Amino acid sequence: MSSSSAPPDMQPPQMRDGASAGPPIDADRPTGGRLRLVMDRLVTGAVSAVSVAVALLTVSLVVALLVRSLPVLGLQSLAEMITGTVWHPLQGKFGFWPFIVGTLWVTVLAMLLATPACILTAIYLAEYAATGLRAVVRPMIDVLAGIPSVVYGLFGVLVIVPLVRDRLAPAAAEHLSGVPLLAPGKVSTGYCVLAAAVVLALMVTPVIISVAEEVLRGVSPGVREASLSLGATRWETVKHVSFRIAMPGLIAAVVLGFARAFGETMAVLMVAGNVAQLPGSLFDPAYPLPALIANNYGEMMSIPLYDSALMLGALILLVVVLIFNLLAELVLIWARRRSSQ
Amino acid sequence: MSHISVRNLTVAYNGHPALRDVSFDIPDRQVTAIIGPSGCGKTTFLRCLNRLIDVNNSVRVQGQVLIDGEDIFAPRADVMSLRRKMGLLSQKPQVLPMSIFDNVTYGPRLHGVRKRAQLEQIVERCLRMASLWDEVSGRLRAPAAELSVGQQQRLCLARGLAVQPEALLCDEPTASLDPISAQSIEQLFMELKNDYTVVLVTHILRQARRLADYLVFFYMGELVEHGPAQQMLSNPSDPRTRKYLEGVIS
Numbered sequence: 001m002s003s004s005s006a007p008p009d010m011q012p013p014q015m016r017d018g019a020s021a022g023p024p025i026d027a028d029r030p031t032g033g034r035l036r037l038v039m040d041r042l043v044t045g046a047v048s049a050v051s052v053a054v055a056l057l058t059v060s061l062v063v064a065l066l067v068r069s070l071p072v073l074g075l076q077s078l079a080e081m082i083t084g085t086v087w088h089p090l091q092g093k094f095g096f097w098p099f100i101v102g103t104l105w106v107t108v109l110a111m112l113l114a115t116p117a118c119i120l121t122a123i124y125l126a127e128y129a130a131t132g133l134r135a136v137v138r139p140m141i142d143v144l145a146g147i148p149s150v151v152y153g154l155f156g157v158l159v160i161v162p163l164v165r166d167r168l169a170p171a172a173a174e175h176l177s178g179v180p181l182l183a184p185g186k187v188s189t190g191y192c193v194l195a196a197a198v199v200l201a202l203m204v205t206p207v208i209i210s211v212a213e214e215v216l217r218g219v220s221p222g223v224r225e226a227s228l229s230l231g232a233t234r235w236e237t238v239k240h241v242s243f244r245i246a247m248p249g250l251i252a253a254v255v256l257g258f259a260r261a262f263g264e265t266m267a268v269l270m271v272a273g274n275v276a277q278l279p280g281s282l283f284d285p286a287y288p289l290p291a292l293i294a295n296n297y298g299e300m301m302s303i304p305l306y307d308s309a310l311m312l313g314a315l316i317l318l319v320v321v322l323i324f325n326l327l328a329e330l331v332l333i334w335a336r337r338r339s340s341q
Numbered sequence: 342m343s344h345i346s347v348r349n350l351t352v353a354y355n356g357h358p359a360l361r362d363v364s365f366d367i368p369d370r371q372v373t374a375i376i377g378p379s380g381c382g383k384t385t386f387l388r389c390l391n392r393l394i395d396v397n398n399s400v401r402v403q404g405q406v407l408i409d410g411e412d413i414f415a416p417r418a419d420v421m422s423l424r425r426k427m428g429l430l431s432q433k434p435q436v437l438p439m440s441i442f443d444n445v446t447y448g449p450r451l452h453g454v455r456k457r458a459q460l461e462q463i464v465e466r467c468l469r470m471a472s473l474w475d476e477v478s479g480r481l482r483a484p485a486a487e488l489s490v491g492q493q494q495r496l497c498l499a500r501g502l503a504v505q506p507e508a509l510l511c512d513e514p515t516a517s518l519d520p521i522s523a524q525s526i527e528q529l530f531m532e533l534k535n536d537y538t539v540v541l542v543t544h545i546l547r548q549a550r551r552l553a554d555y556l557v558f559f560y561m562g563e564l565v566e567h568g569p570a571q572q573m574l575s576n577p578s579d580p581r582t583r584k585y586l587e588g589v590i591s
């Protein structure tokens with residue numbers, strides 16, 4: 001071997017020494033090849049099976065609701081029920097429009113109230129707050145996220161509803177008369193769209209702040225420092241750099257909040273007033289879909305088709321949420337594309 | 342008297358000193374190379390010069406850094422205009438999440454330049470100075486992240502030049518670059534030092550030899566030796582400097 005024509009420094013000497021080197025590793029054939037391949041197949045199979053099961057669950061949910069709503073769908077057209085404004089089960093009138101509008105009003109208003117405050121709080125915590133303050137505030141926010149919704153509902157009944165009834169509604173009646181949506185139609189009981197939206201906004205706040213802060217903290221310090229070192233202020237850096245990079249994540253945070261707000265039942269049911277009519281102003285009562293289902297399912301089931309109509313209500317809620325998620329997904333794709341530029 | 346002078350600068354993170362009582366003058370319009378083993382405080386020193394050290398709130402700075410005779414750590418000091426005066430080039434290129442054009446105009450727009458024609462002029466001038474113009478002039482609207490790493494570093498240089506700084510602070514600016522890109526950055530420093538004071542942190546002794554007019558050696562947070570590069574490289578006075586230059590300590 002020493003007489004071979006290759007120069008001696010072609011290979012490190014210990015590699016030539018068969019005794020000290022391990023068995024040769026063939027790159028094409030992994031060690032213990034068969035077993036590892038079998039394991040790989042098994043895991044792949046298991047993972048796909050679980051994903052398919054989850055997808056099937058969603059589909060079966062839709063199918064079950066659809067099957068149970070067939071009786072009422074056989075009697076009235078879907079379009080008629082969705083756009084119908086009269087809810088009178090005894091007369092066989094199932095108009096869902098007030099409930100759909102109630103759900104949208106309460107949810108959208110809650111998000112309008114919550115989003116700016118949450119994003120600003122997240123910015124403060126991520127970029128401005130001293131480490132000590134943050135260490136105190138973060139756990140408090142996590143505690144808020146864990147409070148059961150019925151407690152938020154009670155808080156709404158005890159604090160928000162009287163506040164709306166005694167202060168906000170009279171003030172609005174005095175200063176905003178004639179303004180559409182904002183002027184109270186009649187004397188407000190306090191159980192209304194606004195109260196429900198405020199309670200809902202309080203509920204989604206911890207979720208949105210938590211996620212948004214995490215996202216903002218994920219922005220690399222290097223890019224932020226590049227902006228600062230060009231003479232940008234902290235706010236300019238947040239606005240032009242952190243925000244841009246974090247935008248997809250911030251949108252995801254708000255979407256998470258929306259998803260929670262749409263389906264929230266208990267707290268809303270306790271303060272929304274639950275009157276099956278189209279709300280004309282923020283101070284009118286509303287009757288969101290989840291509250292309708294929770295209040296009535298299992299009761300008065302002797303009324304023909306009532307049960308089927310509630311199932312249709314659940315299906316409509318599901319579809320509204322799915323449509324919303326789809327739109328959110330599109331916005332997210334757009335934001336990702338934009339923030340990578 | 343020189344433009345930038347450091348007086349008794351002491352910096353501690355959470356009570357652990359990273360720089361101890363550093364005093365020297367940084368010569369104007371020359372390349373000052375800061376050398377020393379890892380962890381000796383080079384980055385800390387550089388971040389003091391534009392007060393980027395402030396973003397860390399567990400840090401404590403004592404002593405003074407005088408620029409034109411004014412202490413930049415004085416309570417009334419204008420941090421924004423200080424940072425504008427002291428351009429920064431970091432080890433890894435940090436492009437902003439926007440187009441090539443917007444990266445260069447980011448600083449000027451913050452400082453009030455609004456006219457389109459003027460911004461375009463700035464972009465061309467700075468990209469030419471960073472010898473990037475020929476490579477990107479056709480795609481100024483493309484996201485900066487699409488550039489190669491070497492191009493990104495030159496873009497960062499152009500971006501820093503666009504706010505018309507007086508000094509350039511460079512923290513191992515060629516460390517993440519390929520040899521050709523590194524060479525072109527070094528070439529740029531040779532040209533820029535006629536107009537700018539350049540402070541260059543480097544681990545590469547040969548780079549310091551090639552570029553430095555003035556040399557500063559830190560060791561464990563202390564300023565051990567500083568002086569004209571030729572003299573210090575050929576005849577260091579402190580044994581620790583000699584050992585470092587010989588590669589015994591690193």
Ligand SMILES: Nc1ncnc2c1ncn2[C@@H]1O[C@H](COP(=O)(O)OP(=O)(O)OP(=O)(O)O)[C@@H](O)[C@H]1O
Pocket residue numbers: 354355358359378379380381382383384385386397
């Ligand atoms: N943010 C920080 N928090 C706490 N300690 C820090 C921080 N930054 C630096 N230090 C400490 O300060 C000392 C000097 O660090 P510095 O980054 O200035 O060294 P350096 O000379 O730039 O090293 P290198 O050549 O490896 O970049 C080190 O001991 C380091 O551990």
Ligand SMILES: [Mg+2]
Pocket residue numbers: 383384385512
């Ligand atoms: Mg360093």
